[in-house]
Amino acid sequence: MNWDWLRSNVPALVDATVDHLILTGIAVGVGFAISFVFALVIHRDRRFYGPLAGFSGVVYTIPSLALLAFLVPFTGLSLLTAEIALVGYTLLILTRSIVGGLDAVPREITEAADGMGYSWTARLVKVDLPLAVPLIIAGLRVATVTTIGLVMVTALIGEGGLGQVMLRGFNFRNTTAVYAGAAVTVALAVVIDLGLVALGRLATPWTRRS
């Protein structure tokens, strides 16, 4: 370990971490928004499940390097290219978890809600979604941790956050940089995962008292 390098590169590591977080945040945020719309469409009309899940599934199976290589001619070595790929990989996990969460609401609860005169939207907002929270959070955790890992790969097109640090480490035979990049990434994933767990608990106070 080269401690001098580490000491003098703390600001760079912090910058890379922030970049990494931004790349992850955009990917999961946009991915969640798109998946949410997909899930609502499916929830409203089951016939859309096949096409939408199929699309997300196909995107998910494309190897990340291949997808980046495919996108570069169209969108260049840019943030947009990185995000298209990153967002694409969240769709399958998030769409499935939101649909799964909505489906898991017990039938007697939806029936009671309908019978008492909830409109479709009111039931969705007040009953279905709150009860879907545990599964949605589970999906968000998987999607976020996966995305934190995938962001590394986008270093190849000039993005990558902490992936950049590691990539340069490989190129300059700087093992300290490689280890530092990896360690901070792992720490980031763990912290964010725990944060999501905490968020899930905050959003479901009824599951704790019994």
Place this chain on the structure above:
Amino acid sequence: MPYGSVTMPQQSPRASTVEFEHVTKHYDTKAKGTPGAVNDLSFQVPAGKICVLVGPSGCGKTTSLKMVNRLIEPTSGRILLDGVDAAGRDVTELRRGIGYVIQQVGLFPHQTIGENVATVPRLLGWSRARRRERAEELLDLVGLAPATYRDRYPAQLSGGERQRVGVARALAADPPVMLMDEPFGAVDPIVRDRLQNEFLRLQEELAKTILFVTHDIDEAIKMGDLVAVMEVGGKLAQFGSPAEILATPASEFVARFVGADRGLKRLSLSRVRDLAPQPADTARPGDDAAEAKHRTVASSFGYLLLVDASDQPIGWIAQHDIPPAGVLDEAMAVPMSPLLHQRATLKDALSLLLDADVQAGIVVDRTGRTLGLVTVDMIAAVMREGEHVVPEEPHPADEASDEAAKEPLAEPA
């Protein structure tokens, strides 16, 4: 803690008539006569009455119920609430005016008991303060202390408690009609019996029009002012009062469905006070024994009933135990006959009599005063000729208050 006698916000109880007019529901994808289908169903429920839809599974009773609040739309026919076709009303507005209780209760696990109860008032846009007040009032009404239960979540309640909350929630906006789909089906028999009695007692005050689905004929007889027996294929096999259904089943199917013991079941619809008690030979301690013996020998019964100064029974003296001279004494009397309160059902009375040595029960009034005797023969006569007994009206009320008076209503958690 007993049910509070909380008065409802309006002065007179609100209730609608419910009318089925040639209601039919076919499921196209399946063959005709499949489970859940309903075939040309017509009946009328007067305002404030409980009508029980009863029948084997697949007879369309739940389908019929769900067509009232339009969770299922009929293929043809009309359902009228107070003469207005339900199909013509806005569906959410219609449902907010109909209380709905289902077997699995369907409480919202993410809301507190107070929020659950205030569901329909919230949908109707009541103020927070009014909702809270209403929720507390209703929790009181169903025997759950608001301070204890209001802020709990459904998962923290027992099955019976959840069922009470379900009833409170259905009553929240004081709907004129209630639909109850096997509301007491998921609790154990003891709790069920108690919930039934409490509900009947509550209904006495609320006088809602209630459609009640069950597959249990005993529950139907107990809960219903009217019973609609349905058979598979969604046909109405018989519609009438519980007494009519038991006394004169309209078909072989109804007879089989109500069971071979329908004579016995009918006994639970009549009470001791519906019988004219036989006068008993009575005497008081200190009366002349010779005269009493003479009277007893003259009667065919062979026993003398000793009563005290306020006519409360002390016990029997057999004819041969009466001394030829002197006076009667309390020590001669043997208390071996069951006391029958006027409000006891004939079924309970018969059971007591069969257990006793003397098959004559002493009928007493509220103060314990002797009114006369009821014998097994008299009850058997009722069983043979049910149509001669006038079932009292309304029958469920007394029983409910009886039960309510003797049972602790807060169920052990």
